[in-house]
Amino acid sequence: MSHGTNRFIRLRADGIDLFVRLTPKAAMDRLEGIETSVDGQSYLKARVRAVPENGAANRALERLVAKALGVPASGVSIAAGGTARLKTLRVLGDPAALAKRIDTLGTPAP
Numbered sequence: 001m002s003h004g005t006n007r008f009i010r011l012r013a014d015g016i017d018l019f020v021r022l023t024p025k026a027a028m029d030r031l032e033g034i035e036t037s038v039d040g041q042s043y044l045k046a047r048v049r050a051v052p053e054n055g056a057a058n059r060a061l062e063r064l065v066a067k068a069l070g071v072p073a074s075g076v077s078i079a080a081g082g083t084a085r086l087k088t089l090r091v092l093g094d095p096a097a098l099a100k101r102i103d104t105l106g107t108p109a110p
Helices: 056-069 095-105
Strands: 009-012 015-023 030-036 042-047 076-080 086-092
Touching: 009 095, 015 056, 015 095, 030 056, 042 056, 056 076, 056 086, 056 095
Parallel strands: 015 042
Antiparallel strands: 009 015, 015 086, 030 042, 076 086
16 A cells, blocks of 8 residues: 555555665764665655664664654554564554655655
8 A cells, every 4th residue: 555656655554664875973963855666665764873883874774764653653564574674653643644644754844
């Protein structure tokens, strides 16, 4: 079930799954818009300052996405790809409201 052109999210009954490509050890924590891989899968690009050791980068990503979507950090977790660059994040909440907020993340600022 896709939401508009945002194939980087999957709606669930209790929230959304968000497909993310994470770059650790970046200059700053930020979300950088959408990237589509050669196989056609879309990802939200994210950068975090944390290093990929002992889950630090994953925790930084969870906090970054929670803040961007206005949900508690406890409502965001890594569902798949814990040690990979491409990850699936599970975000708990109202799927329609989260998808609407995601729309604003995927749009470059004017």
